[in-house]
Amino acid sequence: MTGRRRLIPRPFSRARVIPIASAAACTAVIASLLAGWGSLPGTGDSGEKDPITVMTWAPEDTKATNMPGMPAMAEAYARWVNSRGGIRGHHLRVLTCNERNDSVYAAQCAQRAVDEGAVAVVGSYSQFGRAFMSPLEVKGIPFIGGYGASDEEFESPLSYPVNGGQASLLAGNGRQLVGDCKRVALVRPDTIQGDQMPSLLNSGLTSGHRQPAKDIKAPEDGTDYSSEVNRALDGVHADPAVYGSPRADGKADGACVSASLGDHTDAFFDSFRRLQEDNLRVRVASVLGSVGQSLVNRTGGSAGPLEGADITGWYPVASDHRWDPMRKVITDFAFDDNRIDPADQGVQTTWIAYTVLRSLVEQLDDQGTEDITSHALQKALDRGDRAVDTGGLTPKLRWRDEDMLAVQDFPRIVNGTVTYQVVRDGELAAARQGFVNVTSTLERRHSDD
Known part of the structure; x- marks a missing residue:
């Protein structure tokens, strides 16, 4: 952004591997909470299908807006689905990146997603859409459910927003x-x-x-x-x-x-x-x-x-019962991570974005697709064979051409x-x-x- 002080880039830390927690004590509770949300992730052998790598980035420890709860929510979500055997047998590997409210770091986060084989960027925050969308577009990596802080999220054909920003x-x-x-x-x-x-x-x-x-x-x-x-x-x-x-x-x-x-x-x-x-x-x-x-x-x-x-x-008030499944996952899998505030719209957006990812993988699995690639996800998003049900936290979501609203400067909005x-x-x-x-x-x- 014009006039913004640039930071000297430092090497990124190695990606953290999300541990697989035991699900025996909480499987029944979570299944009950999520009843009516469609089919749940499978519980087959983790070796049967390839893992899915995605990235979530957000600024942390900066002098401007910080969203540390978004990558923290992504990690908790991965622990939860992996404790159940993954999403239809695909274990979820989440990469996180500190975007630092800086265009240089935003571009580096996107390039790291490319270099480490991420099939999507999910539930992230950055004001620097011009910096991060270009690397993703070159490799055809969809940007699913960003916070809505940049114009490019509502312009790029590879962006699939869950709210109206x-x-x-x-x-x-x-x-x-x-x-x-x-x-x-x-x-x-x-x-x-x-x-x-x-x-x-x-x-x-x-x-x-x-x-x-x-x-x-x-x-x-x-x-x-x-x-x-x-x-x-x-x-x-x-x-x-x-x-x-x-x-x-x-x-x-x-x-x-x-x-x-x-x-x-x-x-x-x-x-x-x-x-x-x-x-x-x-x-x-x-x-x-x-x-x-x-x-x-x-x-x-x-x-x-x-x-x-x-x-x-954008969403129902934080005390609404429709957030109960998210709160249950935070309680059981965030391990007292104080970065996660269930009332924060960044945390909520990340939960919804990962709900979209899970729904897409389930759709592809129903169609017999075992190789979850960025191209496969993009095709499923563009085709919109089945609307994504977010449990009432948003209207049902689709990103077909006919679902785009006629909003000047924001042509990718589907949820107004x-x-x-x-x-x-x-x-x-x-x-x-x-x-x-x-x-x-x-x-x-x-x-x-």
Whole structure:
């Protein structure tokens, strides 16, 4: 990304081999939890079929957004399926890579996937799609269920997204705010990725006949956002006839601030909280990935600035029973790995992406295909003989040409749904049941709004 500080590459560590854990104690429990999810991985001799090598990468220990739970979830998933004999007899070998929020490392992670024979990259995070997609495209390696942090994930014919990425979250957040807000300020990163955010949020606002948001650029890796808070709050109380008089709870009707700064959203709300006289009069909002339950807890729970916040996500709220199978796998196979937060959208996306991989391998096995190659996976994805059921965590997924949505700049989106959540009594809860389809909002959006 333009202006980003480059790091000096260091050699990657050797790939870790995921151990095969005994399944005797938990097979019955997991089978019960996953009943109705289609056929389970086989339990035949591990020597009967070749292993499947895949990679999951994400940034860790950086000054910007970090997603350590994604590779950790991938490793736990591999332990689980391998404890059951693999996916239809194919043991799963997971390579992980620290992408470091750097284009050089993103390209190196992709090249390592190529060099070590990965048949897919699954459930990964990177903003540098241009750097990582080229090596994968040269070798025909599909990119399955990325986080949706780069444009190329919604452009490359080798990318198979499971969500609508930043586009659906921002458009959905704009639509969610229509009912509560007459004036919105958007605080977003001063980056190429951040430059897309205003038009996306505004597509949702204007669909409800609201004015476009006030665009406030902020450093992606800032530690104090007092200046941005003051700019966001500027004019909030200038005209009570427009923005409303303060309510009994101290908030001003119609005045809203939506902040989406990744890992540094917490620093923004810390600055916001310190300007207590003003921030109590303003409704706040964000998207999951920038805000989560851990941040709500750290900022004071029900007494903090996020109480009552409108939050937009891709998936059901973390307490939803549809996440029970994932939670069971984390409990039994993550071995107290504190990188994995089951409420984190990166962890959730990785779980869904590996669910897609498992479904594809099962489809190929049903067709008599024993050699699971990148080409075989790509053909199965493109053909879409059977929609992938993610257990209700997303709509059923397919990536045929007819499944692609007509969204400007994001032609590979097949899932244009979001969920509306709210912070209620210090807990993230569903603001409404079911998915909200923002496809029409995205299709009407213009990138130069």
